[in-house]
Every structure is written in structure tokens, then in C-alpha cells.
Amino acid sequence: MTNQTLEVLNNRASLRVYDDREISQEILDTILEATMRAPTAGNQMLYSVIVVRDEKTKKKLAQSCDHQAFIATAPVILVFLADHQRWFDYYQNNGVAEYCQREGLLFEGPQESDLLLAIEDAMIAAQNAVIAAESMGIGSCYIGDILENYEFHRELFDLPDWAFPIGMLCLGYYRPNHLKKLRERFDRKYIVFDETYHRLSPEENNEMFSSMAQSFHKENNPYRADNHAQAFYARKTGAAFSREMARSTRMALKKWDGRLLDFKKFD
Secondary structure, eight states: OOOHHHHHHHTOOOOOSOOSOOOOHHHHHHHHHHHTTSOOGGGOOOEEEEEEOOHHHHHHHHHHTTSOGGGGGOSEEEEEEEEOHHHHHHHHHTTHHHHHHHHTOOOBOOOHHHHHHHHHHHHHHHHHHHHHHHHTTEEEEEOGGGGSOHHHHHHHTTOOTTEEEEEEEEEEEOOTTOOOOOOOOOOGGGTOOSSSOOOOOHHHHHHHTHHHHTTOOGGGOTTOOSSHHHHHIIIIITSHHHHHHHHHHHHHHTTOSOOBOOTTTOO
């Protein structure tokens, strides 16, 4: 079974080389309208989107997001923020602190669970943007490295405490005669389970990764690894950029500690 929507979903692949065409404001507005129709927790829309077209800013992001030069060539970049700042400003503006004091309630700032909920909202919205863009011939690439260098990005975008850059999209048109290369996915039996979680046995686990493992060549890898798992860990999970991502995220999390708020000091 297939239809136009499924074709867009099943044929989408990350795009890192863009045509010289600009994305018009009308097209961008259409993408953003579709973005904002995404499902959201309690209709709170716990996210914000920063549209980046400025060349200097794009070059800065190309450096701060793990030195990926292609980022600067994208006609448009969308930065997705997990954002509780608006709601707490709303609370401040409408006497919620005084109400809590009167009713014996705690007036607490956003907590880790609030951040996770906002992240869900932001990334669901981001995927809406991806599919909307793809349906109009505009490719995209997610940049997870926006999680790095929290302090730099906070200053770059003038972010308040409770707005955390959680995802980034590069958008641009496909070049003429571009050939999409769809990457192989894991077999569904390793990803989708009925009723309860199934932890894979060592045999199942190795079978799941067997296709990837075939690409490993011990004699030509720069990590002195003995197998694909070791090489992948060195290249991704244990790499310097992953350590920076962890450090940066820990810094951001300090803001989302559910601390009691003094409305007189709250700004």
C-alpha cells in the first residue's frame, strides 16, 4: 500500500549539498505553518523556532556544530528550542506566584520532566517541517550538534534560561539530477516489539548489526579497532564531540532544576 504521503516519508534522505536557489518567504511560511500544526502536549507548543538566513551566523554555526562546513551553505537554517520561558513569563505576568502563595502551593520553575516534554514538542514540530519541505522539493539535514557549546549558542541567540536549542535543520533545494541514496535501516523485528520490551540476545544483537559490520576493515581503520563496534564507539559515542555534547547538556540542565521561584526576583 502506498500514497503520496507515504512516498514522501519513505523516500526522504538527508541532504548536505544544496542548489543555489533561495527559499522564498512564501515557501518558508508554508513550511513553518505546517511545523506549527504538529501535535503538542496540552496545546502548549513548548518550542520556539529561530530562522537563520544571515551568512555570518550560518558560518558560526558551521564551526560551533562540530566544524561541518556544509551547514554554512544551506539557504535556511531552523533552530528548534525546547521552550518553557513563554509559559513562565505568562505565569509571572498574571499573578501565579501570588496565587501560589495565597493557596499554599509551590511556585516551582521548570524541571527535567518539563524539559523532556518540551523536547518532544520541539522534535515533533521539526519532523513536520522536514516532511513539509520534502513535499515541496526541499531537502533537509538534522544537526544534533546544536547540543554542543551551550554557552556559545545561548549568547549567539540571546536565549533565556528556559529555552534550550535541542535540534537544528538545514534546508535547501535538491540540485538538478541529484541521486538520493537511501540508507539501510535495521530490520523491524529488532526495533518494534509487541506488548513488552525485548532485550536482544548476544546472537540477535550481532545479527542486527551484521550489515554494518561488513563495512569494517581492520587494516584500514584509524582507530586501531578490532571490529565495527569498537570503531563506531571511537568515531561517535566516545568521540570528543560527544563528550562536549554531554558537558554542554549538563550545563543547560542546571537551569531546569525545579527550583522554587521568588516572584520578586523572577525576571
